[in-house]
Amino acid sequence: MQKKWWKEAVVYQIYPRSFNDSNGDGIGDLKGIIEKIDYINDLGVDVIWLTPINMSPNYDNGYDISDYKKIMKEFGNLEDFKKLIKESQKRDLKIIIDLVMNHTSHKHSWFQDSKKKKNNKDDYYIWKKEIPNNWKSFFSGSAWEYDEEREEYYLHLYAKEQxxxxxxxxxxxxxxxxxxNWWLKLGVSGFRLDAIHHLGKDQEFSDINIDNFDDESQLFSAPEYTHRNKVHELLNEFNEELFTPNNLMTVGEIGYSDLNTTYKYTCKANKEVNMVVQFDHLKLPNFNGCNLDEFKKIxxxxxxxLFENAWIVQYLESHDQPRSLSKYGDLEYRQVSASLLAVMLLTLPGTPFIYQGQEIGMTNVDFESIDDYxxxxxxxxxxxLIDRGLNKNVFFNKLKKNSRDNARTPMQWSNEKYAGFSNTKPWLKINPNYKKxxxxxxKKSKNSIFETYKKLINLRKEYxxxxxxxxxxxxxxxxxxxxYIRNSKTNKMKIILxxxxxxxxxxxxxxxxxxxxxxNYKNKKVDHFYPYEAKILIKSI
Structure with a gap:
């Protein structure tokens, strides 16, 4: 197998708005990340992935970009980013950033010009005189929005501001x-390519034919705007001209896809991206019984x-998903079940991604009002759902379990007010369990989850x-x-969870x-397992 640096890397994902506030405005920022760079380095990871830091009006927390070459004002400025690159390089840490290619902000100059049909930007976006089909936004409502200035409808698969x-x-x-090229000159080592599976659209703009428009996996995967040949043509060109020559880490987000589709994006012969974020396991509500059996099959x-001729992303949570400990672990056994999940994440085949707070066992939040989200x-x-006359309490409780805000509450650094994240009220409420x-x-605990992650990352490198x-x-x-077994020519490992x-x-x-x-227990008996115990066994071959 061909060895690559991005196969050997452990990635730490940062959601900057919620990581660390350095200037007391309640919003995390680049200087805040720099303040915590030694914390990240101590964990032992190799790559920091930053979700969007570009200029944005923040209708979708940075995934609506108004200027690709400017830093979001709340996060700092370009000099702060250059310093982050410099401090990371001192510690042999690489930086990759989100690149949002499917859409921009409605406040981007391209869109403003396109509305006015100025500066040759008429067809930078998808405009129609009438609504051509039944496409629905992933964020509710029609995917078509009328613009009074141009007197036409534009397409937005996400929010109308995107x-x-x-x-x-x-x-x-x-x-x-x-x-x-502009970002490469600043020193980034790769990109997470957001929503790339939607870059190509059916030019006939036919109706989508799905059973349930409320089923996210069906709506996200309609072939009229998903995985079209245009996407593969574009990625192949970007890869040959930019990704491979610069030895970049490229991570594609392609939503819900079957294995053959995933392979098409990632196999070495097609030359598109290194790896993609899989959604298969996200459908599982927990890892109990038949759900764990399904996860094993996945x-x-x-x-x-994928392992031999493509590659795999291993992750359990992200900025878009609930906390893995709340979903897959057991909060009554918080520390040991978090450590068990860590063992699994760092011993399965593929490149592991750790999301901020995962390494200390942060959990979902349980806000009482929709106004808190x-x-x-x-x-x-x-x-x-309320407009349809459905029971608001039932659906509120159902929706909040999968809310993206579960992962976006501010990082919990200490038991001080505002969890040490800021000295003022944060942009989003702190999870009330921050004192514990x-x-x-x-770090003071004898069963530290952080220390478990650190030890496992070192083991992954050693073996x-x-x-x-x-x-x-x-x-x-x-x-x-x-x-499961992990084998090499010299060692055989058995991981039991x-x-x-x-x-x-x-x-x-x-x-x-x-x-x-x-x-993850002080248990030397190889055949005896306590609740949520994880063991790594080894023998020489």
Missing amino acids: PDLNWENKKIKNEFKEII QQSWYNK DDVKMVNKYYE INVESD SDCLIYGEYKEINSKNNIYT NFSNSEVRLTESMNEKFELLFS
């Missing part, structure tokens, strides 16, 4: 080549299809032959046990002599 770019116009492609299928996707859906769950408390480039095979295991709150003995699977390399 008009879709027209990638049939070759000028758009050239604009983004110039934007990418992992084996990813390995079989900022997530435009959730808020729009809530009011759409925070960096300072975790890269097994844990990065080694073979993977799931062993037939039942009753909430997940067991007890996804239950019961003690378990596994004598039948211990006929080979392994040594205990790691456990």
